[in-house]
Amino acid sequence: MTLILKNIAKTFPGGTRALLPTSLEIAGGEIVSLLGPSGCGKTTLLRIIAGLQTPDPGAEIRFDGEDVAALPVEKRKVGMVFQSYALFPNMPVRGNIGYGLKMQRLPKAEIAARVDEVIALCRLEAYADRPIGALSGGQRQRVALARAFAPRPRILLLDEPLSALDAALRTELRGELAALLRQFGITAIFVTHDQDEAMAIADRVAVMSHGRVAQIGTPEALYRKPETAFVARFVGNAMPLGGRIGKDRLYLPGGVLALAAPADGKQAFVRAEDVRIDPEGPLTARVETVTFLGTHYRIVLSGITKDPLHALHSGLSAPKTGETVKVSIAPEAILTLSAEDEKAA
Amino acid sequence: MLRSPAKLLQLFVTLVTCAFLFVPTLQSVLAGVTANYFRGLSSGLTLKWITEVWELYADSIFLSVWLALACLAVTLVIGVPAAYGLARNPGRVSRILEEFISLPLAIPGLALALALLQLYGSFKGFRASPAFILTGHVLYTLPFMVRSVLSVLMAMDLKTLEEGAATLGAGPVRRFIDIVVPNAMPGILAGALTVVTLSIGEFNLTWMLHTPLTKTLPVGLADSYASMRLEIASAYTLVFFLMIVPLLMAMQWASARASAKASKAAQ
Numbered sequence: 001m002t003l004i005l006k007n008i009a010k011t012f013p014g015g016t017r018a019l020l021p022t023s024l025e026i027a028g029g030e031i032v033s034l035l036g037p038s039g040c041g042k043t044t045l046l047r048i049i050a051g052l053q054t055p056d057p058g059a060e061i062r063f064d065g066e067d068v069a070a071l072p073v074e075k076r077k078v079g080m081v082f083q084s085y086a087l088f089p090n091m092p093v094r095g096n097i098g099y100g101l102k103m104q105r106l107p108k109a110e111i112a113a114r115v116d117e118v119i120a121l122c123r124l125e126a127y128a129d130r131p132i133g134a135l136s137g138g139q140r141q142r143v144a145l146a147r148a149f150a151p152r153p154r155i156l157l158l159d160e161p162l163s164a165l166d167a168a169l170r171t172e173l174r175g176e177l178a179a180l181l182r183q184f185g186i187t188a189i190f191v192t193h194d195q196d197e198a199m200a201i202a203d204r205v206a207v208m209s210h211g212r213v214a215q216i217g218t219p220e221a222l223y224r225k226p227e228t229a230f231v232a233r234f235v236g237n238a239m240p241l242g243g244r245i246g247k248d249r250l251y252l253p254g255g256v257l258a259l260a261a262p263a264d265g266k267q268a269f270v271r272a273e274d275v276r277i278d279p280e281g282p283l284t285a286r287v288e289t290v291t292f293l294g295t296h297y298r299i300v301l302s303g304i305t306k307d308p309l310h311a312l313h314s315g316l317s318a319p320k321t322g323e324t325v326k327v328s329i330a331p332e333a334i335l336t337l338s339a340e341d342e343k344a345a
Numbered sequence: 346m347l348r349s350p351a352k353l354l355q356l357f358v359t360l361v362t363c364a365f366l367f368v369p370t371l372q373s374v375l376a377g378v379t380a381n382y383f384r385g386l387s388s389g390l391t392l393k394w395i396t397e398v399w400e401l402y403a404d405s406i407f408l409s410v411w412l413a414l415a416c417l418a419v420t421l422v423i424g425v426p427a428a429y430g431l432a433r434n435p436g437r438v439s440r441i442l443e444e445f446i447s448l449p450l451a452i453p454g455l456a457l458a459l460a461l462l463q464l465y466g467s468f469k470g471f472r473a474s475p476a477f478i479l480t481g482h483v484l485y486t487l488p489f490m491v492r493s494v495l496s497v498l499m500a501m502d503l504k505t506l507e508e509g510a511a512t513l514g515a516g517p518v519r520r521f522i523d524i525v526v527p528n529a530m531p532g533i534l535a536g537a538l539t540v541v542t543l544s545i546g547e548f549n550l551t552w553m554l555h556t557p558l559t560k561t562l563p564v565g566l567a568d569s570y571a572s573m574r575l576e577i578a579s580a581y582t583l584v585f586f587l588m589i590v591p592l593l594m595a596m597q598w599a600s601a602r603a604s605a606k607a608s609k610a611a612q
């Protein structure tokens with residue numbers, strides 16, 4: 001199902017503008033992640049698509065061209081996985097998964113068959129008749145997904161589906177969830193504030209900030225070509241290179257760098273993996289700390305710009321703390337971005 | 346076990362207290378099955394008095410049972426949706442409404458009865474019918490039903506559960522039937538037993554509201570103490586006990602279950 005959102009905004013009664021007018025298009029079968037810091041309006045946008053919240057007037061929500069903005073949630077045929085799962089404690093696993101099918105008034109035999117199918121797909125056979133209270137967090141997460149998927153919704157909406165799990169399980173289930181969603185072949189939107197999770201699961205990621213979508217694109221595009229300073233910082237932790245930009249030169253306290261193109265009035269950023277310890281480098285820095293991380297070293301350098309810069313250094317040895325080193329940054333590795341949304345971020 | 350003097354004293358006090366409570370009860374129960382109370386147990390045991398109570402007061406017993414069940418029905422129909430409404434709209438207005446419903450708890454039964462008499466006393470048909478007493482009982486028991494259901498509903502994330510059901514295609518009525526009621530069941534059960542027990546045992550308000558034709562079990566008890574021989578009054582007490590004690594025990598069990606459920610849902 002293709003989803004078209006036009007002009008979706010939300011102002012809460014207290015006056016909080018949780019969402020500024022937002023437009024978005026999602027192709028059939030695509031998995032899109034809404035990524036952003038806490039309070040940026042991810043849940044609000046998801047709930048508006050589901051019909052659990054009404055957008056400000058003038059909004060357009062189209063499922064395959066059909067305007068569903070006026071349909072109540074129970075008629076929209078969306079599948080939703082809640083952060084807390086919201087499984088019904090008064091029904092066993094099978095009852096939960098079959099509930100949506102029961103609401104469609106399907107014959108009993110068909111419900112049973114389809115529930116079995118979904119249970120097999122989600123590998124829940126061993127727990128099918130357990131009460132919800134007797135499941136682990138990871139099992140509950142799968143039941144919630146199975147329940148949302150069983151009635152064959154037009155779109156699957158997931159609000160931080162992994163955030164209730166501990167870190168190790170979260171990473172493990174991330175791959176499983178991505179595989180299941182692909183297997184379902186369903187259009188899906190999932191909300192997260194974890195960058196790695198968004199990149200691992202989604203075809204495209206919409207980075208949100210302060211009630212608007214700052215940029216939407218494939219994980220690679222967001223990483224390599226961020227359009228705003230906020231996106232650069234949020235995706236891949238780009239660090240600001242605070243200095244003066246004059247034509248195609250960047251004048252920093254620690255030296256002068258060449259830029260790939262003139263960038264007057266912009267801000268420069270760099271990522272840790274692009275900061276090189278290089279005896280021929282034009283920058284001078286002091287080594288503050290060195291952390292050995294197995295495959296590489298993380299080195300904190302001061303003196304290049306106002307804030308310390310991190311460098312990822314691979315090699316058999318690293319400089320020592322307190323040493324003065326030369327550093328280079330390739331012109332192509334410097335991200336030059338307009339600074340306007342820096343205030344908002 | 347340590348047989349220290351302190352322990353012995355403790356045991357003694359406990360036994361005396363129990364005796365203080367049980368002896369009159371036992372005496373009363375025995376009086377109800379003794380052929381002649383003034384000649385004591387030597388006159389022999391009999392069920393005669395109980396039969397006589399049945400003959401004299403069967404109507405009161407039936408009326409009380411009917412009232413309790415009717416009261417239960419009304420408090421269920423009003424109380425469960427009311428508790429649901431309060432749970433779904435937590436706010437100042439809800440808190441005020443909740444207090445308002447609970448008001449009859451703070452007002453003495455007599456005052457409540459007087460107010461009812463003043464307001465509806467002149468509607469002769471209503472005044473003389475058991476429905477008049479029912480009104481009083483509903484006013485008195487409703488807060489117990491509402492609070493019992495409300496406490497269970499507040500302990501769970503009702504809003505999200507309902508949202509979950511809604512995304513699966515359940516409209517408001519289905520959500521109430523499939524999600525709200527089953528999950529509130531422990532609270533409903535505890536509330537129901539409280540309502541029935543209170544309604545069967547209620548005296549203050551009922552005594553003011555009753556007519557010679559609408560006498561309930563406790564009113565009949567007072568009546569039998571006032572006008573019958575002691576054995577009959579005692580036999581009556583026995584009947585009353587037999588009806589109310591199982592209810593009390595069931596109520597204890599149900600409310601323990603409800604609070605266990607609520608604390609489990611809360612974690």
Ligand SMILES: Nc1ncnc2c1ncn2[C@@H]1O[C@H](COP(=O)(O)OP(=O)(O)OP(=O)(O)O)[C@@H](O)[C@H]1O
Pocket residue numbers: 012013014016017018036037038039040041042043044045193
């Ligand atoms: N019911 C509400 N009434 C008033 N303000 C609200 C309401 N729900 C959300 N907000 C506000 O709207 C903004 C966006 O909230 P939202 O829940 O969409 O954020 P989020 O991106 O999902 O954050 P998180 O990652 O913490 O879940 C926040 O500032 C929040 O305080």
Ligand SMILES: [Mg+2]
Pocket residue numbers: 042043044
């Ligand atoms: Mg959220």
